[in-house]
Amino acid sequence: MKTKERILNTALKLFNREGVDAVTVRHIAAKMNISHGNLCYHYPNKNLVIFDLYLCLVKEFNELMAGLQKTAIDLSLVLASNNHSFDTFYKYRFLFLDFTHIMRENPAIKKHYRQLVKIRKEQFAWLISKLVWSGDFKKEALPGQYDSLLEQVFIIADFWLPSSEILFEGKETDRIPHYRNLMQALIVPILTPKGMKKFIQLSNQN
Amino acid sequence: MKTKERILNTALKLFNREGVDAVTVRHIAAKMNISHGNLCYHYPNKNLVIFDLYLCLVKEFNELMAGLQKTAIDLSLVLASNNHSFDTFYKYRFLFLDFTHIMRENPAIKKHYRQLVKIRKEQFAWLISKLVWSGDFKKEALPGQYDSLLEQVFIIADFWLPSSEILFEGKETDRIPHYRNLMQALIVPILTPKGMKKFIQLSNQN
DNA sequence: AAATAATTAGAACATTTGTTCTAAAATATA
DNA sequence: TATATTTTAGAACAAATGTTCTAATTATTT
Numbered sequence: 093m094k095t096k097e098r099i100l101n102t103a104l105k106l107f108n109r110e111g112v113d114a115v116t117v118r119h120i121a122a123k124m125n126i127s128h129g130n131l132c133y134h135y136p137n138k139n140l141v142i143f144d145l146y147l148c149l150v151k152e153f154n155e156l157m158a159g160l161q162k163t164a165i166d167l168s169l170v171l172a173s174n175n176h177s178f179d180t181f182y183k184y185r186f187l188f189l190d191f192t193h194i195m196r197e198n199p200a201i202k203k204h205y206r207q208l209v210k211i212r213k214e215q216f217a218w219l220i221s222k223l224v225w226s227g228d229f230k231k232e233a234l235p236g237q238y239d240s241l242l243e244q245v246f247i248i249a250d251f252w253l254p255s256s257e258i259l260f261e262g263k264e265t266d267r268i269p270h271y272r273n274l275m276q277a278l279i280v281p282i283l284t285p286k287g288m289k290k291f292i293q294l295s296n297q298n
Numbered sequence: 299m300k301t302k303e304r305i306l307n308t309a310l311k312l313f314n315r316e317g318v319d320a321v322t323v324r325h326i327a328a329k330m331n332i333s334h335g336n337l338c339y340h341y342p343n344k345n346l347v348i349f350d351l352y353l354c355l356v357k358e359f360n361e362l363m364a365g366l367q368k369t370a371i372d373l374s375l376v377l378a379s380n381n382h383s384f385d386t387f388y389k390y391r392f393l394f395l396d397f398t399h400i401m402r403e404n405p406a407i408k409k410h411y412r413q414l415v416k417i418r419k420e421q422f423a424w425l426i427s428k429l430v431w432s433g434d435f436k437k438e439a440l441p442g443q444y445d446s447l448l449e450q451v452f453i454i455a456d457f458w459l460p461s462s463e464i465l466f467e468g469k470e471t472d473r474i475p476h477y478r479n480l481m482q483a484l485i486v487p488i489l490t491p492k493g494m495k496k497f498i499q500l501s502n503q504n
Numbered sequence: 505a506a507a508t509a510a511t512t513a514g515a516a517c518a519t520t521t522g523t524t525c526t527a528a529a530a531t532a533t534a
Numbered sequence: 535t536a537t538a539t540t541t542t543a544g545a546a547c548a549a550a551t552g553t554t555c556t557a558a559t560t561a562t563t564t
Contacts (some may be wrong), residue, residue: 102370126543130542132522137523192464206544233486242452255456257413277446280443282487283439
């Protein structure tokens with residue numbers, strides 16, 4: 093494994109465990125038994141490490157979204173993707189645990205992320221329209237309701253991890269499932285009877 | 299005004315503007331034209347300043363909640379309190395903009411907040427049951443639905459500010475109303491026809 | 505008024521961190 | 535093999551920050 097790659101792996105591990113602020117270039121270097129001078133040769137500063145890890149996350153998500161666009165859309169597929177995405181969040185959790193901080197110190201990430209969200213929103217809006225059309229989702233009760241829903245989805249997606257860090261009291265293994273359910277619960281009230289039937293069936297399969 | 303009070307005011311202003319991390323005891327002292335030695339005499343470290351500001355926030359919220367418990371519960375009252383609370387969030391926004399950070403570095407706040415959330419959840423659960431009883435809210439479509447709703451409420455309450463910092467693109471004056479609406483939109487799908495009628499009426503009054 | 509306590513300014517210290525630099529070592533290339 | 539390039543270690547520097555200490559000043563109490 094090349095040094096650059098090892099740096100990313102080690103940094104991810106340390107960032108996730110200690111929090112991005114507590115970890116310095118010196119810590120990362122020490123952990124992998126290289127000098128911090130060497131690390132700075134590959135990554136002149138910590139933000140560049142973070143940026144590369146952010147790009148890894150984006151890449152994994154792009155692959156996930158690609159799977160949602162080719163196929164005929166179905167509620168089960170949407171829920172499965174939701175589940176998968178929570179694992180990905182967790183893998184890069186340090187990014188979310190200090191989301192604001194990272195975005196503030198890393199304008200490149202912020203800019204990229206803002207652009208990304210616009211694309212994602214369109215993709216999700218398209219998904220919703222499909223599910224309304226297929227009769228699993230109700231039509232909007234009020235204009236703009238589903239725009240709001242999307243924003244709610246994004247806030248919970250971006251911030252369930254910090255919230256859980258502060259408030260979640262269950263076992264560590266229940267953490268991801270708990271917040272998965274919380275996200276799914278956002279769509280429960282907009283399910284048609286037909287959609288609800290499917291939803292319950294899918295829930296019982298797990 | 300006593301020095302301690304002036305420190306809190308100045309710190310709040312600076313924290314909100316620059317972010318809690320960018321502000322040091324020296325900055326606060328400089329801003330109010332006292333020595334940082336003096337500031338450390340009153341507040342040996344920054345965390346104690348933050349803690350006192352946190353207590354101010356809690357106090358304001360307690361007063362707000364008190365108003366929600368005496369009176370006969372009504373949808374209009376709940377929405378009005380929601381609106382008010384967003385102003386309070388905004389007043390102490392630095393706390394939310396670096397929520398995770400502050401909680402991590404300030405175990406006293408974290409402990410207090412966890413306790414507080416438990417109480418708040420009971421209070422809100424009681425509110426919901428009242429509104430179900432009065433026929434403005436539907437009954438749960440699935441068991442645990444309203445527990446999830448409450449958690450969604452808390453995540454959005456705690457993190458709408460950091461999210462807006464990254465994603466909101468409107469005018470500054472629209473920021474609070476926008477996220478108020480987002481919070482209200484959480485209850486739209488659980489309104490009964492009767493509740494919906496009230497809700498629309500109340501929305502038009504603004 | 506005298507004595508005591510509280511407040512203040514500013515110096516001093518230790519630590520941490522990012523960053524740059526130099527020279528040695530390893531690797532690749534010709 | 536000789537030369538050039540890449541990689542590495544570790545020293546060195548500068549800036550920031552929290553924290554403590556001392557002495558002076560101000561306010562309060564007796």
